[in-house]
Amino acid sequence: MRLSFTEENYLKHILRLSKPGHVVTTNAIAGCLQTKASSVTDMLDKLALKKLVAYEKYKGVSLTPLGKKTALAIVRKHRLWEVFLVEKLGFTWDKVHDIAEQLEHIQSDELVDKLDIFLGRPKFDPHGEPIPDASGKVKNQKLKLLSECLAGSTCIISEVNDDSAAFLRHLDKTGLKPGHEIKVTEVIDYDKSLNILVNSKKNIFISNAIAKNILVTVK
Amino acid sequence: MRLSFTEENYLKHILRLSKPGHVVTTNAIAGCLQTKASSVTDMLDKLALKKLVAYEKYKGVSLTPLGKKTALAIVRKHRLWEVFLVEKLGFTWDKVHDIAEQLEHIQSDELVDKLDIFLGRPKFDPHGEPIPDASGKVKNQKLKLLSECLAGSTCIISEVNDDSAAFLRHLDKTGLKPGHEIKVTEVIDYDKSLNILVNSKKNIFISNAIAKNILVTVK
DNA sequence: TAAAAATTTTAGACTAGTCTAAATTTATTA
DNA sequence: TAATAAATTTAGACTAGTCTAAAATTTTTA
Numbered sequence: 487m488r489l490s491f492t493e494e495n496y497l498k499h500i501l502r503l504s505k506p507g508h509v510v511t512t513n514a515i516a517g518c519l520q521t522k523a524s525s526v527t528d529m530l531d532k533l534a535l536k537k538l539v540a541y542e543k544y545k546g547v548s549l550t551p552l553g554k555k556t557a558l559a560i561v562r563k564h565r566l567w568e569v570f571l572v573e574k575l576g577f578t579w580d581k582v583h584d585i586a587e588q589l590e591h592i593q594s595d596e597l598v599d600k601l602d603i604f605l606g607r608p609k610f611d612p613h614g615e616p617i618p619d620a621s622g623k624v625k626n627q628k629l630k631l632l633s634e635c636l637a638g639s640t641c642i643i644s645e646v647n648d649d650s651a652a653f654l655r656h657l658d659k660t661g662l663k664p665g666h667e668i669k670v671t672e673v674i675d676y677d678k679s680l681n682i683l684v685n686s687k688k689n690i691f692i693s694n695a696i697a698k699n700i701l702v703t704v705k
Numbered sequence: 706m707r708l709s710f711t712e713e714n715y716l717k718h719i720l721r722l723s724k725p726g727h728v729v730t731t732n733a734i735a736g737c738l739q740t741k742a743s744s745v746t747d748m749l750d751k752l753a754l755k756k757l758v759a760y761e762k763y764k765g766v767s768l769t770p771l772g773k774k775t776a777l778a779i780v781r782k783h784r785l786w787e788v789f790l791v792e793k794l795g796f797t798w799d800k801v802h803d804i805a806e807q808l809e810h811i812q813s814d815e816l817v818d819k820l821d822i823f824l825g826r827p828k829f830d831p832h833g834e835p836i837p838d839a840s841g842k843v844k845n846q847k848l849k850l851l852s853e854c855l856a857g858s859t860c861i862i863s864e865v866n867d868d869s870a871a872f873l874r875h876l877d878k879t880g881l882k883p884g885h886e887i888k889v890t891e892v893i894d895y896d897k898s899l900n901i902l903v904n905s906k907k908n909i910f911i912s913n914a915i916a917k918n919i920l921v922t923v924k
Numbered sequence: 925t926a927a928a929a930a931t932t933t934t935a936g937a938c939t940a941g942t943c944t945a946a947a948t949t950t951a952t953t954a
Numbered sequence: 955t956a957a958t959a960a961a962t963t964t965a966g967a968c969t970a971g972t973c974t975a976a977a978a979t980t981t982t983t984a
Contacts, residue, residue: 490940512961512962513960521941521942521943522942522944523962524943524945525941525942525943527962527963527964528940528942528963529941532940532941543949543963544948544961544963545950571816574823575823576823577815577819584813585811585816588811589808592808593807594807596800597790597804601794604793709970711971731931731932732930732931740972741972742932742933743932743933743934743972743973743975744972744973745932746932747933747970747971751971762933763931763932763978763980764980925983925984926984928981928982929980929981929983931979931980933976933977933978934975935975935976935977937973937974938971938974939970939971939972939973940970941968941969941970942967942968942969943966943968945964945965946963946964946965946966947962947963947965948961948962948964949963950959950960951959951960952958952959952960953957
Protein backbone atom coordinates (compact mmCIF):
# COMPACT_ATOMS: atom_id res chain seq x y z
CA MET A 487 0.00 0.00 0.00
CA ARG A 488 1.44 3.35 -1.03
CA LEU A 489 1.04 5.95 1.71
CA SER A 490 1.55 9.69 1.55
CA PHE A 491 4.30 11.44 3.43
CA THR A 492 1.65 12.76 5.82
CA GLU A 493 -0.01 9.42 6.47
CA GLU A 494 3.40 7.93 7.28
CA ASN A 495 4.08 10.71 9.77
CA TYR A 496 0.80 10.12 11.55
CA LEU A 497 1.51 6.39 11.86
CA LYS A 498 5.01 7.00 13.16
CA HIS A 499 3.79 9.39 15.85
CA ILE A 500 0.91 7.15 16.88
CA LEU A 501 3.45 4.36 17.39
CA ARG A 502 5.64 6.66 19.44
CA LEU A 503 2.71 7.65 21.65
CA SER A 504 1.42 4.09 22.07
CA LYS A 505 1.74 2.43 25.46
CA PRO A 506 0.61 -1.15 26.12
CA GLY A 507 -3.02 -1.22 27.22
CA HIS A 508 -3.67 2.41 26.33
CA VAL A 509 -5.23 4.11 23.35
CA VAL A 510 -3.69 7.28 21.91
CA THR A 511 -5.76 10.46 22.16
CA THR A 512 -6.51 12.96 19.42
CA ASN A 513 -4.96 15.81 21.38
CA ALA A 514 -1.74 13.89 22.01
CA ILE A 515 -1.31 13.36 18.28
CA ALA A 516 -2.15 16.99 17.51
CA GLY A 517 0.42 18.05 20.09
CA CYS A 518 3.37 16.15 18.71
CA LEU A 519 2.45 16.69 15.06
CA GLN A 520 2.05 20.46 15.56
CA THR A 521 -1.38 20.41 14.05
CA LYS A 522 -4.99 20.92 15.19
CA ALA A 523 -7.22 18.26 16.75
CA SER A 524 -9.74 18.60 13.92
CA SER A 525 -7.08 17.75 11.35
CA VAL A 526 -6.15 14.69 13.36
CA THR A 527 -9.77 13.51 13.43
CA ASP A 528 -9.93 13.75 9.65
CA MET A 529 -6.73 11.75 9.22
CA LEU A 530 -7.77 9.07 11.72
CA ASP A 531 -10.92 8.46 9.67
CA LYS A 532 -8.73 7.98 6.65
CA LEU A 533 -6.24 5.68 8.33
CA ALA A 534 -9.09 3.63 9.81
CA LEU A 535 -10.56 3.22 6.33
CA LYS A 536 -7.21 1.80 5.22
CA LYS A 537 -7.20 -0.62 8.19
CA LEU A 538 -4.02 0.93 9.59
CA VAL A 539 -5.59 2.03 12.90
CA ALA A 540 -8.50 0.98 15.11
CA TYR A 541 -10.35 4.19 15.79
CA GLU A 542 -13.44 4.74 17.93
CA LYS A 543 -14.95 8.22 17.94
CA TYR A 544 -14.33 10.14 21.17
CA LYS A 545 -12.40 7.18 22.61
CA GLY A 546 -9.01 7.13 20.97
CA VAL A 547 -6.94 5.22 18.46
CA SER A 548 -4.47 2.34 18.33
CA LEU A 549 -2.43 0.78 15.53
CA THR A 550 -3.65 -2.40 13.87
CA PRO A 551 -0.99 -5.07 13.26
CA LEU A 552 -0.68 -3.73 9.70
CA GLY A 553 -0.37 -0.15 10.98
CA LYS A 554 2.27 -1.16 13.49
CA LYS A 555 4.27 -3.03 10.89
CA THR A 556 4.12 -0.01 8.60
CA ALA A 557 5.16 2.38 11.38
CA LEU A 558 8.06 0.15 12.43
CA ALA A 559 9.31 0.07 8.85
CA ILE A 560 9.45 3.88 8.92
CA VAL A 561 11.25 3.90 12.29
CA ARG A 562 13.69 1.35 10.88
CA LYS A 563 14.46 3.61 7.93
CA HIS A 564 14.77 6.68 10.14
CA ARG A 565 17.31 5.02 12.45
CA LEU A 566 19.31 3.39 9.67
CA TRP A 567 19.67 6.76 7.94
CA GLU A 568 20.79 8.31 11.23
CA VAL A 569 23.54 5.72 11.49
CA PHE A 570 24.56 6.52 7.92
CA LEU A 571 24.65 10.25 8.57
CA VAL A 572 26.78 9.90 11.71
CA GLU A 573 29.03 6.97 10.81
CA LYS A 574 29.60 7.60 7.13
CA LEU A 575 29.09 11.31 6.57
CA GLY A 576 30.49 12.57 9.88
CA PHE A 577 27.44 14.41 11.19
CA THR A 578 27.27 14.88 14.95
CA TRP A 579 24.48 12.91 16.55
CA ASP A 580 22.49 16.00 17.53
CA LYS A 581 22.12 17.23 13.94
CA VAL A 582 20.82 14.20 12.11
CA HIS A 583 17.22 14.13 13.23
CA ASP A 584 15.72 16.63 10.76
CA ILE A 585 17.48 15.07 7.79
CA ALA A 586 16.44 11.56 8.83
CA GLU A 587 12.84 12.84 9.09
CA GLN A 588 13.02 13.42 5.35
CA LEU A 589 15.00 10.33 4.38
CA GLU A 590 12.64 7.97 6.25
CA HIS A 591 9.98 8.53 3.58
CA ILE A 592 12.07 7.37 0.62
CA GLN A 593 10.23 4.41 -0.90
CA SER A 594 12.35 1.39 -1.84
CA ASP A 595 12.63 -1.89 0.03
CA GLU A 596 15.76 -2.72 -1.89
CA LEU A 597 17.34 0.54 -0.76
CA VAL A 598 16.67 -0.22 2.91
CA ASP A 599 18.11 -3.73 2.59
CA LYS A 600 21.25 -2.52 0.87
CA LEU A 601 21.70 0.37 3.29
CA ASP A 602 21.36 -2.04 6.23
CA ILE A 603 24.05 -4.29 4.77
CA PHE A 604 26.33 -1.34 3.91
CA LEU A 605 26.13 -0.14 7.53
CA GLY A 606 26.89 -3.63 8.89
CA ARG A 607 23.36 -4.36 10.11
CA PRO A 608 23.52 -2.01 13.11
CA LYS A 609 21.25 -2.79 16.09
CA PHE A 610 21.13 0.73 17.59
CA ASP A 611 21.07 4.23 16.16
CA PRO A 612 23.42 7.04 17.26
CA HIS A 613 21.00 8.01 20.04
CA GLY A 614 21.10 4.48 21.45
CA GLU A 615 17.64 3.56 20.22
CA PRO A 616 17.14 0.05 18.85
CA ILE A 617 16.68 -0.39 15.10
CA PRO A 618 13.74 -2.69 14.19
CA ASP A 619 14.82 -5.54 11.90
CA ALA A 620 13.31 -6.12 8.46
CA SER A 621 10.38 -8.04 9.97
CA GLY A 622 9.65 -5.30 12.51
CA LYS A 623 11.16 -6.92 15.60
CA VAL A 624 12.77 -4.54 18.09
CA LYS A 625 15.44 -5.42 20.64
CA ASN A 626 13.87 -4.94 24.04
CA GLN A 627 16.29 -3.26 26.41
CA LYS A 628 15.17 -2.69 29.96
CA LEU A 629 15.42 1.08 30.05
CA LYS A 630 14.77 3.41 32.97
CA LEU A 631 14.35 7.15 33.25
CA LEU A 632 17.41 8.83 34.73
CA SER A 633 14.96 10.85 36.86
CA GLU A 634 13.95 7.61 38.57
CA CYS A 635 17.43 6.52 39.58
CA LEU A 636 18.30 6.61 43.29
CA ALA A 637 21.32 8.34 44.81
CA GLY A 638 24.31 6.02 44.66
CA SER A 639 23.17 4.08 41.58
CA THR A 640 25.28 3.76 38.45
CA CYS A 641 24.00 3.48 34.89
CA ILE A 642 24.77 4.00 31.19
CA ILE A 643 23.06 6.57 29.01
CA SER A 644 21.19 4.64 26.36
CA GLU A 645 18.80 6.97 24.62
CA VAL A 646 16.77 10.15 24.94
CA ASN A 647 13.02 10.73 25.00
CA ASP A 648 13.16 14.13 23.37
CA ASP A 649 14.66 14.28 19.91
CA SER A 650 14.28 18.04 19.49
CA ALA A 651 17.39 19.79 18.19
CA ALA A 652 17.31 22.11 21.21
CA PHE A 653 17.41 19.24 23.69
CA LEU A 654 20.11 17.35 21.83
CA ARG A 655 22.25 20.47 21.57
CA HIS A 656 21.86 21.09 25.28
CA LEU A 657 22.97 17.55 26.07
CA ASP A 658 25.97 17.88 23.80
CA LYS A 659 26.99 21.13 25.50
CA THR A 660 26.62 19.53 28.90
CA GLY A 661 28.80 16.64 27.73
CA LEU A 662 26.18 13.91 27.96
CA LYS A 663 26.15 11.23 25.25
CA PRO A 664 24.79 7.72 24.76
CA GLY A 665 27.32 5.26 26.16
CA HIS A 666 28.54 7.54 28.95
CA GLU A 667 28.52 6.18 32.48
CA ILE A 668 26.60 8.11 35.11
CA LYS A 669 26.80 7.79 38.89
CA VAL A 670 24.00 9.60 40.71
CA THR A 671 25.77 11.29 43.64
CA GLU A 672 22.81 13.20 45.06
CA VAL A 673 19.07 13.63 44.51
CA ILE A 674 17.81 17.04 45.64
CA ASP A 675 14.55 16.33 47.40
CA TYR A 676 12.96 19.72 46.83
CA ASP A 677 12.91 19.76 43.01
CA LYS A 678 14.15 16.24 42.15
CA SER A 679 17.23 17.64 40.42
CA LEU A 680 20.38 15.53 40.32
CA ASN A 681 24.09 15.78 40.96
CA ILE A 682 25.79 13.22 38.76
CA LEU A 683 29.34 12.04 38.04
CA VAL A 684 29.96 11.45 34.35
CA ASN A 685 32.53 8.82 33.33
CA SER A 686 34.03 8.95 36.85
CA LYS A 687 35.50 12.36 36.28
CA LYS A 688 33.11 15.23 35.54
CA ASN A 689 30.63 16.30 38.20
CA ILE A 690 27.54 18.04 36.84
CA PHE A 691 24.12 19.17 37.95
CA ILE A 692 20.95 18.52 35.92
CA SER A 693 17.31 19.41 36.45
CA ASN A 694 14.51 16.88 36.77
CA ALA A 695 13.12 18.12 33.44
CA ILE A 696 16.31 17.01 31.71
CA ALA A 697 16.63 13.77 33.66
CA LYS A 698 13.10 12.77 32.66
CA ASN A 699 14.17 12.76 29.02
CA ILE A 700 17.25 10.59 29.46
CA LEU A 701 16.89 6.82 29.36
CA VAL A 702 19.55 4.62 30.95
CA THR A 703 20.40 0.98 31.42
CA VAL A 704 21.19 0.14 35.03
CA LYS A 705 24.50 -1.64 35.54
CA MET B 706 13.44 29.94 -0.84
CA ARG B 707 11.70 26.69 0.08
CA LEU B 708 10.17 24.97 -2.92
CA SER B 709 7.71 22.11 -3.04
CA PHE B 710 8.60 18.72 -4.42
CA THR B 711 6.46 19.54 -7.46
CA GLU B 712 8.01 22.94 -8.12
CA GLU B 713 11.46 21.36 -8.01
CA ASN B 714 10.41 18.74 -10.54
CA TYR B 715 9.14 21.38 -12.94
CA LEU B 716 12.41 23.32 -12.70
CA LYS B 717 14.48 20.22 -13.24
CA HIS B 718 12.56 19.24 -16.36
CA ILE B 719 12.59 22.75 -17.78
CA LEU B 720 16.37 22.71 -17.42
CA ARG B 721 16.56 19.35 -19.15
CA LEU B 722 14.45 20.64 -22.06
CA SER B 723 16.32 23.94 -22.41
CA LYS B 724 18.51 24.49 -25.42
CA PRO B 725 20.56 27.64 -25.98
CA GLY B 726 18.51 30.25 -27.83
CA HIS B 727 15.24 28.36 -27.48
CA VAL B 728 12.32 28.65 -25.11
CA VAL B 729 10.65 25.55 -23.71
CA THR B 730 7.05 24.89 -24.74
CA THR B 731 4.13 24.04 -22.49
CA ASN B 732 3.47 20.78 -24.31
CA ALA B 733 7.09 19.66 -24.01
CA ILE B 734 6.92 20.07 -20.25
CA ALA B 735 3.56 18.33 -20.04
CA GLY B 736 4.99 15.47 -22.08
CA CYS B 737 7.97 14.72 -19.89
CA LEU B 738 6.16 15.38 -16.61
CA GLN B 739 3.27 13.10 -17.56
CA THR B 740 0.75 15.83 -16.89
CA LYS B 741 -1.69 18.01 -18.82
CA ALA B 742 -0.82 21.27 -20.58
CA SER B 743 -3.31 23.17 -18.43
CA SER B 744 -1.55 22.05 -15.25
CA VAL B 745 1.75 23.22 -16.71
CA THR B 746 0.30 26.66 -17.47
CA ASP B 747 -0.81 27.00 -13.84
CA MET B 748 2.59 26.03 -12.52
CA LEU B 749 4.45 28.33 -14.93
CA ASP B 750 2.43 31.27 -13.58
CA LYS B 751 3.50 30.28 -10.09
CA LEU B 752 7.17 29.83 -10.94
CA ALA B 753 7.18 33.15 -12.81
CA LEU B 754 5.76 34.86 -9.72
CA LYS B 755 8.70 33.49 -7.76
CA LYS B 756 11.16 34.79 -10.39
CA LEU B 757 12.36 31.28 -11.21
CA VAL B 758 11.29 31.36 -14.87
CA ALA B 759 10.67 33.96 -17.54
CA TYR B 760 7.29 33.11 -18.95
CA GLU B 761 5.40 34.77 -21.76
CA LYS B 762 1.87 33.55 -22.47
CA TYR B 763 1.58 31.46 -25.64
CA LYS B 764 5.31 31.92 -26.32
CA GLY B 765 7.14 29.63 -23.94
CA VAL B 766 9.32 29.64 -20.88
CA SER B 767 12.99 29.80 -19.91
CA LEU B 768 14.82 29.61 -16.60
CA THR B 769 15.99 32.81 -14.93
CA PRO B 770 19.54 32.71 -13.49
CA LEU B 771 17.95 31.94 -10.10
CA GLY B 772 15.81 29.19 -11.61
CA LYS B 773 18.79 27.68 -13.38
CA LYS B 774 20.88 27.72 -10.22
CA THR B 775 18.05 26.01 -8.33
CA ALA B 776 17.57 23.39 -11.04
CA LEU B 777 21.31 22.65 -11.18
CA ALA B 778 21.36 22.12 -7.42
CA ILE B 779 18.67 19.46 -7.85
CA VAL B 780 20.55 17.81 -10.71
CA ARG B 781 23.69 17.85 -8.57
CA LYS B 782 21.87 16.06 -5.76
CA HIS B 783 20.31 13.54 -8.13
CA ARG B 784 23.65 12.58 -9.65
CA LEU B 785 25.53 12.46 -6.35
CA TRP B 786 22.90 10.11 -4.93
CA GLU B 787 23.19 7.94 -8.05
CA VAL B 788 26.93 7.64 -7.44
CA PHE B 789 26.22 6.68 -3.82
CA LEU B 790 23.67 4.05 -4.80
CA VAL B 791 25.97 2.42 -7.34
CA GLU B 792 29.39 2.83 -5.70
CA LYS B 793 28.47 2.32 -2.07
CA LEU B 794 25.29 0.28 -2.00
CA GLY B 795 25.99 -1.91 -5.02
CA PHE B 796 22.97 -1.04 -7.16
CA THR B 797 23.35 -1.60 -10.90
CA TRP B 798 23.37 1.62 -12.86
CA ASP B 799 20.04 0.92 -14.55
CA LYS B 800 18.10 0.71 -11.27
CA VAL B 801 19.09 3.86 -9.46
CA HIS B 802 17.07 6.46 -11.32
CA ASP B 803 13.73 6.13 -9.51
CA ILE B 804 15.35 6.17 -6.08
CA ALA B 805 17.49 9.18 -6.98
CA GLU B 806 14.31 10.94 -8.15
CA GLN B 807 13.17 10.79 -4.54
CA LEU B 808 16.50 11.51 -2.88
CA GLU B 809 17.13 14.62 -4.98
CA HIS B 810 14.43 16.47 -3.02
CA ILE B 811 15.98 16.02 0.43
CA GLN B 812 16.64 19.51 1.79
CA SER B 813 20.01 20.08 3.46
CA ASP B 814 23.01 21.88 2.04
CA GLU B 815 25.21 20.31 4.68
CA LEU B 816 24.07 16.85 3.61
CA VAL B 817 25.00 17.50 -0.02
CA ASP B 818 28.43 18.82 0.95
CA LYS B 819 29.19 15.87 3.19
CA LEU B 820 27.88 13.37 0.64
CA ASP B 821 30.07 14.95 -2.04
CA ILE B 822 33.14 14.60 0.18
CA PHE B 823 32.23 11.05 1.22
CA LEU B 824 32.02 10.03 -2.44
CA GLY B 825 35.36 11.68 -3.27
CA ARG B 826 33.91 14.65 -5.13
CA PRO B 827 32.94 12.67 -8.26
CA LYS B 828 32.73 14.55 -11.56
CA PHE B 829 30.39 12.15 -13.38
CA ASP B 830 27.46 9.98 -12.36
CA PRO B 831 27.15 6.25 -13.20
CA HIS B 832 25.49 7.12 -16.53
CA GLY B 833 28.47 9.28 -17.50
CA GLU B 834 26.65 12.58 -16.94
CA PRO B 835 28.62 15.43 -15.41
CA ILE B 836 27.82 16.43 -11.82
CA PRO B 837 27.43 20.21 -11.36
CA ASP B 838 29.72 21.56 -8.62
CA ALA B 839 28.41 23.38 -5.54
CA SER B 840 28.27 26.69 -7.43
CA GLY B 841 26.35 25.13 -10.33
CA LYS B 842 29.18 24.84 -12.84
CA VAL B 843 29.02 21.82 -15.14
CA LYS B 844 31.94 20.26 -16.96
CA ASN B 845 31.34 20.90 -20.61
CA GLN B 846 32.09 17.83 -22.64
CA LYS B 847 31.66 18.05 -26.37
CA LEU B 848 29.06 15.36 -26.83
CA LYS B 849 27.55 14.02 -30.02
CA LEU B 850 24.66 11.71 -30.76
CA LEU B 851 25.82 8.25 -31.77
CA SER B 852 23.20 8.42 -34.51
CA GLU B 853 25.16 11.29 -36.07
CA CYS B 854 28.51 9.51 -36.24
CA LEU B 855 29.81 8.55 -39.66
CA ALA B 856 30.93 5.08 -40.70
CA GLY B 857 34.56 4.56 -39.72
CA SER B 858 34.53 6.97 -36.77
CA THR B 859 35.49 5.91 -33.27
CA CYS B 860 34.06 7.28 -30.02
CA ILE B 861 33.43 6.63 -26.30
CA ILE B 862 29.98 6.21 -24.79
CA SER B 863 29.53 9.09 -22.39
CA GLU B 864 25.91 9.32 -21.41
CA VAL B 865 22.36 8.56 -22.45
CA ASN B 866 19.47 10.82 -23.35
CA ASP B 867 16.78 8.50 -22.06
CA ASP B 868 16.95 7.61 -18.40
CA SER B 869 13.92 5.30 -18.44
CA ALA B 870 14.48 1.98 -16.70
CA ALA B 871 13.40 0.17 -19.87
CA PHE B 872 16.04 1.88 -22.00
CA LEU B 873 18.80 1.41 -19.43
CA ARG B 874 17.95 -2.26 -19.06
CA HIS B 875 18.03 -2.70 -22.80
CA LEU B 876 21.48 -1.10 -23.01
CA ASP B 877 22.78 -3.29 -20.21
CA LYS B 878 21.50 -6.41 -22.00
CA THR B 879 23.13 -5.31 -25.23
CA GLY B 880 26.39 -4.77 -23.36
CA LEU B 881 26.63 -1.01 -23.85
CA LYS B 882 27.92 1.06 -20.95
CA PRO B 883 29.41 4.51 -20.40
CA GLY B 884 33.15 4.31 -20.98
CA HIS B 885 32.96 1.66 -23.71
CA GLU B 886 34.67 2.37 -27.03
CA ILE B 887 32.60 2.18 -30.18
CA LYS B 888 33.75 2.00 -33.78
CA VAL B 889 30.98 2.60 -36.31
CA THR B 890 31.60 -0.06 -38.97
CA GLU B 891 28.55 0.61 -41.13
CA VAL B 892 25.62 3.01 -41.41
CA ILE B 893 22.60 1.46 -43.12
CA ASP B 894 21.30 4.13 -45.44
CA TYR B 895 17.70 2.94 -45.53
CA ASP B 896 16.81 3.24 -41.81
CA LYS B 897 19.95 4.88 -40.37
CA SER B 898 20.65 1.85 -38.20
CA LEU B 899 24.25 1.06 -37.27
CA ASN B 900 26.70 -1.81 -37.16
CA ILE B 901 29.20 -1.06 -34.42
CA LEU B 902 32.26 -2.70 -32.90
CA VAL B 903 32.30 -2.47 -29.10
CA ASN B 904 35.69 -2.39 -27.33
CA SER B 905 37.35 -3.80 -30.49
CA LYS B 906 35.79 -7.19 -29.97
CA LYS B 907 32.00 -7.43 -30.05
CA ASN B 908 30.12 -6.63 -33.24
CA ILE B 909 26.54 -5.51 -32.69
CA PHE B 910 23.66 -3.95 -34.56
CA ILE B 911 21.58 -1.10 -33.17
CA SER B 912 18.60 0.85 -34.50
CA ASN B 913 18.59 4.56 -35.13
CA ALA B 914 16.08 4.95 -32.28
CA ILE B 915 18.62 3.57 -29.83
CA ALA B 916 21.56 5.44 -31.35
CA LYS B 917 19.68 8.72 -30.99
CA ASN B 918 19.64 8.26 -27.24
CA ILE B 919 23.34 7.54 -26.81
CA LEU B 920 25.76 10.43 -26.43
CA VAL B 921 29.42 9.93 -27.21
CA THR B 922 32.70 11.82 -27.11
CA VAL B 923 34.59 11.60 -30.36
CA LYS B 924 38.20 10.44 -30.01
C1' DT C 925 -3.87 35.21 -46.78
C1' DA C 926 -7.92 33.04 -45.08
C1' DA C 927 -9.40 28.61 -43.21
C1' DA C 928 -8.04 24.65 -40.62
C1' DA C 929 -5.13 22.57 -37.27
C1' DA C 930 -2.38 22.67 -33.38
C1' DT C 931 -1.08 24.73 -29.20
C1' DT C 932 -1.98 27.13 -25.15
C1' DT C 933 -4.79 29.35 -21.71
C1' DT C 934 -9.00 30.01 -18.93
C1' DA C 935 -12.90 28.49 -16.23
C1' DG C 936 -14.66 25.58 -13.12
C1' DA C 937 -14.32 21.33 -10.50
C1' DC C 938 -11.98 17.79 -7.72
C1' DT C 939 -8.70 15.63 -3.87
C1' DA C 940 -5.54 15.87 0.08
C1' DG C 941 -4.53 18.14 3.92
C1' DT C 942 -5.21 21.89 6.70
C1' DC C 943 -7.75 25.52 9.43
C1' DT C 944 -11.51 28.09 12.48
C1' DA C 945 -15.73 28.11 14.76
C1' DA C 946 -19.58 25.73 16.36
C1' DA C 947 -21.66 21.50 18.05
C1' DT C 948 -21.26 17.26 20.49
C1' DT C 949 -19.53 14.00 23.76
C1' DT C 950 -16.94 12.72 27.82
C1' DA C 951 -14.83 13.83 32.22
C1' DT C 952 -14.68 16.47 36.38
C1' DT C 953 -16.35 18.56 40.38
C1' DA C 954 -19.18 20.80 43.57
C1' DT D 955 -25.85 13.85 39.95
C1' DA D 956 -26.39 18.12 37.68
C1' DA D 957 -23.46 21.82 36.05
C1' DT D 958 -19.21 23.00 34.19
C1' DA D 959 -14.97 22.12 31.88
C1' DA D 960 -12.24 19.66 28.69
C1' DA D 961 -11.74 16.92 24.73
C1' DT D 962 -13.34 15.67 20.36
C1' DT D 963 -15.92 15.89 16.17
C1' DT D 964 -18.49 18.27 12.47
C1' DA D 965 -19.28 21.88 9.14
C1' DG D 966 -17.57 24.83 6.06
C1' DA D 967 -13.65 27.15 3.99
C1' DC D 968 -8.90 27.55 2.17
C1' DT D 969 -4.39 26.21 -0.65
C1' DA D 970 -1.69 23.33 -3.80
C1' DG D 971 -1.88 20.66 -7.50
C1' DT D 972 -4.45 18.35 -10.75
C1' DC D 973 -8.13 17.53 -14.29
C1' DT D 974 -11.75 18.28 -18.34
C1' DA D 975 -13.96 21.12 -21.50
C1' DA D 976 -14.28 25.37 -23.73
C1' DA D 977 -12.14 29.60 -25.41
C1' DA D 978 -8.24 32.07 -27.25
C1' DT D 979 -4.03 32.38 -29.76
C1' DT D 980 -0.52 30.87 -32.92
C1' DT D 981 0.98 28.06 -36.72
C1' DT D 982 0.28 25.61 -40.83
C1' DT D 983 -1.45 24.90 -45.23
C1' DA D 984 -4.13 25.14 -49.26
